[in-house]
Amino acid sequence: MLAGGQVGALAQFGNFVLGVQGDVSGGGLSGNYDFGFGPFPNISMEVNWLASLTARGGVAFDSVLLYGLAGLAVADTAIKYPGGSADPTYTGYTAGAGVALKLNANWSVFGEYAYYGLGEQEFDGDTYDLSLSSGKVGLNYKF
Template sequence: MKNLLLSALAVFALGCSSAWAADPLVAMQEAPVASWTGCYVGGNAGGGWSHIDQKNVGLVNGTIDDPPLDYGSGSGSGFVGGAQLGCDYQMDRWVFGVQGMFDFGDIKGSHVITAFPTFNFEDNVKELFTVTGRAGYLFDPAVLGYVKAGGAWAKVDSALYRSGPPQSLSQSDSYGQLGWTVGVGAEWKFARNWSVFGEYNYMDFGKHDVTYTLAPGAGGSAGIVSTKLTVQQAIIGLNYRF
């Protein structure tokens, strides 16, 4: 009798274990996240904020302003949007990569020139291009936090206006300026080949000298204006990974 009960319990236990293993809710496992190693291409959009400081450092005829004449400062804001491409390499929980990003911009700003209150200076950051290295840590197999740093380039349209009435354009200029950038962001790989990200970037383009004629009637003297430009950028984007 004892042997019969033991045999019955063994058969019952074996049947329960077989049924448990066959249960699809228990057997089902979450699909593993694919490696971050590979390349990607995508698009981005967001906002940009600029800040400009200006000083007149001298005249074209050789006269030096010492100390430089303060021309004031101004801030701007506007839309940015563009594309990025890059490649990553995963080492355990660390991800390293390189990236190129290009954005069109419409970051407009203006300010009154302190030394000449009848003149306004306007600037518009039209293009931004960065080449950066990127290093990140996987807080989750699908969630990457990262920092980035590298070189930056900006195209800026500027204009000097005589404030009215009547308002008139005194002079305009368009120039490119090299600088550097640092940034921080997070990226979520929501599917095998797709990820979304959000990031903040700071760019410093140093100083650029532009020649403007503030008072054509005063001997035709032209001033050399030193312009220091910084840009901040906050964007979200989508990447296709391959």
């Protein structure tokens, strides 16, 4: 699970909405890979923080906004592997879709899915690929 915040700007043209948003999340997102030798995993990876800068575009229907997003993504990680460890920063892309529901003039709630393709890093002759999917729910305040 990750927790974080976002900031962005939207402009509406009739029913069409365009914008940009940036977000940063942190937490204890981790995974292990077990080669099958003994009772303990041989490789572990933890995502310390995940950030993205995305363009958004969508269509508004009364108080509902359906949108898609795409942009740049960055993740800071910690990897432990046989014979060592590393703290690489992965850079790649994100793409997703969401829905926002306007509650009143200033507040809205949203749900969003995003895929992160963050590429590969090589350490000690092995390649470590990072990709993940996220589901996000949140509350927005409009200034």
